[in-house]
Amino acid sequence: MGEHIVSAFDHDLEKIEARISEMGGLAEELLAGALTSIETRDTSLAEQVTARDKKLDQMEMEIEEFATKVIALRAPMAQDLRLVIAALKICTTLERIGDLSKNIAKRAASISKLGPLPTTPSIIRMGRATQAQLSEVLSAYSGHDTKAAVAVWRKDVDIDEMYNAMFREVVTYMMEDNRMIGAGSQLLFIAKNLERIGDHTTHIAEMAYYIQEGAPLGDDRPKGEPVSPAID
Numbered sequence: 609m610g611e612h613i614v615s616a617f618d619h620d621l622e623k624i625e626a627r628i629s630e631m632g633g634l635a636e637e638l639l640a641g642a643l644t645s646i647e648t649r650d651t652s653l654a655e656q657v658t659a660r661d662k663k664l665d666q667m668e669m670e671i672e673e674f675a676t677k678v679i680a681l682r683a684p685m686a687q688d689l690r691l692v693i694a695a696l697k698i699c700t701t702l703e704r705i706g707d708l709s710k711n712i713a714k715r716a717a718s719i720s721k722l723g724p725l726p727t728t729p730s731i732i733r734m735g736r737a738t739q740a741q742l743s744e745v746l747s748a749y750s751g752h753d754t755k756a757a758v759a760v761w762r763k764d765v766d767i768d769e770m771y772n773a774m775f776r777e778v779v780t781y782m783m784e785d786n787r788m789i790g791a792g793s794q795l796l797f798i799a800k801n802l803e804r805i806g807d808h809t810t811h812i813a814e815m816a817y818y819i820q821e822g823a824p825l826g827d828d829r830p831k832g833e834p835v836s837p838a839i840d
Contacts, residue, residue: 621688
């Protein structure tokens with residue numbers, strides 16, 4: 609009987625991890641779609657990203673409900689409890705990444721109506737770097753790879769620096785040509801959303817570390833120097 613209970617509990621934990629991985633995969637798809645919609649000026653794709661974000665919201669609620677039941681019925685201890693608590697935090701983080709990707713897609717639809725923008729390659733480079741960071745941290749989580757999680761956590765400074773460079777580039781164009789002000793503002797919002805997604809990936813890295821080590825990762829993560837007021 610005891611073995612059956614342990615087996616059922618292990619199955620519950622595996623289900624939670626599998627659902628988080630599935631949710632992470634969808635978050636990756638939404639971000640990739642948002643970036644492609646900028647690169648190709650595909651308004652239809654941007655609309656698809658916006659619509660599919662609702663699925664991410666639904667998955668978050670399902671994971672939260674199941675994880676809460678596991679805590680109530682199984683009373684997990686030690687690493688098992690950490691896994692469930694981290695899953696609750698990670699699914700919320702992934703939902704926020706979905707929201708940010710949706711916001712990027714909405715702005716992509718707006719700038720698609722404008723002429724060629726010289727800063728588009730820079731925003732795409734930043735976006736792909738953010739996308740790679742999200743993929744790496746999800747792999748670290750699913751593979752229980754603490755070393756990889758720490759690497760992602762430390763590497764977020766690269767995203768910060770790309771944001772700072774992007775900010776300077778866009779502002780320069782806006783100062784030189786006031787016709788760029790509208791488009792430039794949209795691009796700055798996109799860049800800020802990408803920078804926030806980078807911050808969220810570091811939070812997932814912290815949770816992946818916490819599951820395995822049972823301690824916080826720390827508060828000494830390298831960060832880029834701010835160059836502007838926050839863009840909300």
